[in-house]
Amino acid sequence: MPPARPSLDGFLVTLPTETPVRVLGWPRFHRVGESAVWFHGFLASQASLRRELDLPKSAPVAQIVVAGLRRWPTDAAERMVGEYAVVVVNGPDAVLFGDRMGLRPLYFAGGADGTVVSTDLGALVRQTGAWHEPDEDYLADMFSTGLHLGPRTPYRGISRLQPGEFASCRAGRLRVRGGWRPLAEPRHGTFDEHQELLRATVKHAVAGALSSDGTDAVELSGGLDTSTVLAVATGITPIPALSFVHPGSPGSDESSWIRAALRSTPAPWHPIDATEHGPFTAGPELGIFLPAPTRRILNWAPSAAEEAVARGLGATTILTGEGGDAVFFAGLLPWYLADLLRTGRWARLQRESLRWGAQSELGRSAAFWVRRAAIDGLRRWRSGRTLTLEPPRPIAASAPWLRQAYIERHRLQHRAQVTTTVRAQSVHGQAVVENVLRCVEFARSRQLFAPEGIELRHPLLAPSLVDVAMTTPWDIAADPRIDRAVQRYAFAGLVSETVLRRRSKSIADEAILHGFERNPRWREYLGANPQIVQRGYVDADAWDRALRSAGRIGAVTQFYTAMQIEVWLRHLHYAADPTQRIAASEYFSPDSADSGN
Secondary structure, three states, X not given: OOOOOOOOOOOEEEEEOOOOOOEEEEOOOEEEOOEEEEEEEEEOOHHHHHHHOOOOOOOOHHHHHXXXXXXXXXXXXXXXXXXXXXXXXXXXXXXXXXXXXXXOOOEXXXXXXXXXXXXXXXXXXXXXXXXXXXXXXXXXXXXXXXXXXXXXXXXXXXXEOOOOEEEEEEOOEEEEEEOOOOOOOOOOOOHHHHHHHHHHHHHHXXXXXXXXXXXXEEEOOOOHHHHHHHHHHHOOOOOOEEEEEOOOOOOOOOHHHHHHHHHHOOOOEEEEEOOOOXXXXXXXXXXXXXXXXXXXXXXXXXXXXXXXXXXXXXXXXXXXXXXXXXXOOOOOOOOXXXXXXXXXXXXXXXXXXXXXXXXXXXXXXXXXXXXXXXXXXXXXXXXXXXXXXXXXXXXXXXXOOEOHHHHHHOOHHHHOOEOOOOOOOOHHHHHXXXXXXXXXXXXXXXXXXXXXXXXXXXXXXXXXXXXXXXXOOHHHHOOOOOOOHHHHHHOEOOEOHHHHHOOOOOOOHHHHHHHHHHOHHHHHHHHOOOXXXXXXXEOHHHHHHHHHOHHHOOOHHHHHHHHHHHHHHHOHHHHHOHHHOOOOOEEXXXXXXXXXX
């Protein structure tokens, strides 16, 4: 069960408007010269950074950050790699930034008295009272697609930095600047050269994500991505693997693939029975404030089980395979046909369309690829709409339990089609950007319920690997004959040949639906005077039918999202508990004698 009282995950800092500046922060700051530093996460390649910045070998992370910020004032996140968020206060000024991909979220709330910044959304909500005002635009995005890719949070008064953004603050007034600008120019080279580049970059990223004390574990699902991370990590240091097995749900069970991966990469294996510790086996009344509606609400039991096994092994870091779908081009469609159309390369467009018509497993004609990938892809790219093979389903079909008036008032159909404001200079590049940001958002969402004493790290979303994906030319990245061609060839001989040859991946939907059916208390809870009905999102009768019949739920993404929102809404009142607020404080001012720690 969840703890009765939350602990602060990272830091919370107030930057007041009054002068002289007197900053209030938790926990205790680190003093570096005249600066106070709050840092959360990890910084990779610290020895290299110390050498580059002419720092002593014993220089702590806070000193590296201050020196790096001085050397690269607008480019610090590009030069200091890892997964982190940081606030540096110097006199009346403060600088806020994080790792380039934003894997450690940094939230902020402005007010008349200044700005409050935190890595812990729940703590920030409790301190500011933001729980009184849910953000309806954020919730509408969640209902339409299951995620929000912008700067919003579930609360009107709280925003977050986006990938690549940083902020400056003077007298409590925040100014956000920057943002991720995807690389544009493709890196030319042979297929073999791209394999070598991918191998070297993955190895460097995994090495950078490993902890300095060797207390690591790897999530192993049996898929290509986690198998690749495990194989690379074991080449550096002995490391155990954690896996969920689904003996009661054959359609979701990956045991045979996991064993194949372990035959090629021997490692201590710790399977977790997802039938016993499956979705919906904990909750729905969790008895604490939940900072946001995420999958963790449904998956409380499996997440807690994985954390317990990791702690039992003495692990402090878990490496995931999240992001592999994006950087290894899983399911990448020939959006480059739209670029050939855009630049008037008609003959090449015809040849490539014929090749996809003849060789793709999807069995579509050349005319289909011209129509959907070239013509429709170009239209979508120009209008800022998402790149999907098929047009998005009508919301009424994906979520038949939503009220039509709500769908129309909040333009859910439009929301389902718009994409991120981060723009690539080609249609092919934009498809990669979208996939990367979706993976980043999923990784960020797991940080909302960070396990105490255990850090999740995502080596496949390291900036260097994202840059490789962005600069891999389309003729290397997309192959109609085989998905993830570069990855499969690059890691031959390292990753299990059986896993490398697999052409499909099981999904957990069967196990999740079975978990819902086996735990009727969830159906009763979700159907008893639901908040999503009271707030006008959902039709009561249609919602009741969906809870009682899997055939009436529509798309599983929207159905699960509605469950998460309902449970989150019912737990908002826990934020009002005064014992949940931070009680300790540490002040910093430029003339303070306190040296921090």
